[in-house]
Amino acid sequence: MSPKPPKKEEDALLVRKCLDGESEALTTLRRWYNGDLVNILLSRGATPTESDDLLADLWDDCVVGGEDHPSLLEKFSGRCALRNWLATVATRRWIDLRRRRGRHVEPSQVSGNGTVPDILDTVPTLDSKSRDEALGNLLLESLRMAFRSCTPQSLLLLRLVYLHGLTQREVCRMLGWTEARVSRTLSGAMQEIERTTLRYLARRDPLLKLTWADFVELCEAHQTGFL
Amino acid sequence: MKSNMQNAFRTVAGFLDRFEVEVEGRELREPPREVANKLRDFARGKLAQAKQAELVALLHENPHWVSRLADEVKALRPTGA
Numbered sequence: 001m002s003p004k005p006p007k008k009e010e011d012a013l014l015v016r017k018c019l020d021g022e023s024e025a026l027t028t029l030r031r032w033y034n035g036d037l038v039n040i041l042l043s044r045g046a047t048p049t050e051s052d053d054l055l056a057d058l059w060d061d062c063v064v065g066g067e068d069h070p071s072l073l074e075k076f077s078g079r080c081a082l083r084n085w086l087a088t089v090a091t092r093r094w095i096d097l098r099r100r101r102g103r104h105v106e107p108s109q110v111s112g113n114g115t116v117p118d119i120l121d122t123v124p125t126l127d128s129k130s131r132d133e134a135l136g137n138l139l140l141e142s143l144r145m146a147f148r149s150c151t152p153q154s155l156l157l158l159r160l161v162y163l164h165g166l167t168q169r170e171v172c173r174m175l176g177w178t179e180a181r182v183s184r185t186l187s188g189a190m191q192e193i194e195r196t197t198l199r200y201l202a203r204r205d206p207l208l209k210l211t212w213a214d215f216v217e218l219c220e221a222h223q224t225g226f227l
Numbered sequence: 228m229k230s231n232m233q234n235a236f237r238t239v240a241g242f243l244d245r246f247e248v249e250v251e252g253r254e255l256r257e258p259p260r261e262v263a264n265k266l267r268d269f270a271r272g273k274l275a276q277a278k279q280a281e282l283v284a285l286l287h288e289n290p291h292w293v294s295r296l297a298d299e300v301k302a303l304r305p306t307g308a
Contacts, residue, residue, distance in 0.1 A: 136246075139242065143239055144243070152284055152287035156283055159240065162232070162237060163293075166300055170303075174271075187232065193236075219239050
C-alpha cells in the first residue's frame with residue numbers, strides 16, 4: 001500500500017536529498033512509490049517476477065555511486081510528477097527487457113522459417129542509436145495512426161477548442177453549425193483517437209496492456225522531462 | 228468531462244506535434260496572402276461551405292496555420308472579453 005501521493009515540492013525535496021546521498025530519503029522514495037509502480041507494471045502486462053526485478057534495479061540505480069555511476073534521478077527534470085516519470089522509466093525498461101529476451105510474439109508474425117521478428121524492431125525509429133526510443137516510437141506511431149483516423153475537420157475543431165481556447169460558440173459561428181453538432185464532433189473525435197490508439201497498441205504489442213489514461217500519462221512523462 | 232478530454236488532447240497533440248516537427252523539420256512559414264484572407268473570412272463565418280472544405284484540407288497539411296485562424300477569431304471578441 002502506497003502512502004498519499006506527495007506534492008511536487010515534496011518530490012523535488014526528496015529527489016534533492018536522494019542526490020545528496022541521504023539513505024533515509026532513498027528508503028522514503030521506495031516506500032512512497034514501489035507499491036504504485038508494481039501495480040502499474042502488472043497492469044501493463046509485466047509478470048510479478050519481472051516487476052520485482054525491474055524495480056530492484058530501478059531503486060539501485062537511484063543510488064548515487066560516484067562519477068562512474070550517477071544516480072538515475074539526475075535525469076529527472078521535475079517538469080512532470082515523479083511518480084509518472086518513474087512509471088515511464090520502469091515501463092521503458094520492461095519493454096527493453098522483453099525486447100532483449102525476444103519473447104514478444106504474435107502468431108501472424110512468425111515467419112516461414114520459424115523465426116520470430118521483434119515487433120518493436122519494426123517500429124520506425126527517431127534515433128536508431130538510442131534504444132531508449134523504443135517506447136517513444138511506439139507512442140508516436142500509435143498517435144499518428146489515431147490522428148489519421150480522424151477527419152481533417154474534426155482535428156481542426158479539436159485544435160481550435162482544446163489547444164487554442166476558442167469557445168464552442170465561436171466555432172459554431174465560424175462553421176455555421178449548432179453547438180450540439182460541435183460538441184458531438186469533439187467528443188466523437190476524441191473517442192476515435194482513444195479507440196484507434198489502443199487498438200493499434202494492442203496489435204503492435206499484445207503484451208503491453210495500457211489504458212487510455214496510462215497512454216496519456218506516458219506521453220506526458222516522455223515529453224516533459226523523460227530523456 | 229470536457230476538462231479531461233482537453234487535457235488528454237493537449238498532451239497527445241503536444242507530444243505528436245513536437246516529434247513531427249523534430250522529425251520532419253517542418254517549415255513554419257506564414258500563410259500566403261490569399262490563404263490569410265480566407266482564414267479571416269472563415270473566422271468571421273463568411274466562407275462558403277465548398278471553400279471551407281478546401282481551407283480545412285489546407286490547414287490539415289499546415290497545422291501551424293491553425294493558430295493564425297484562432298487569432299483571427301479571438302480578434303473578433305469584444306474588448307475586455
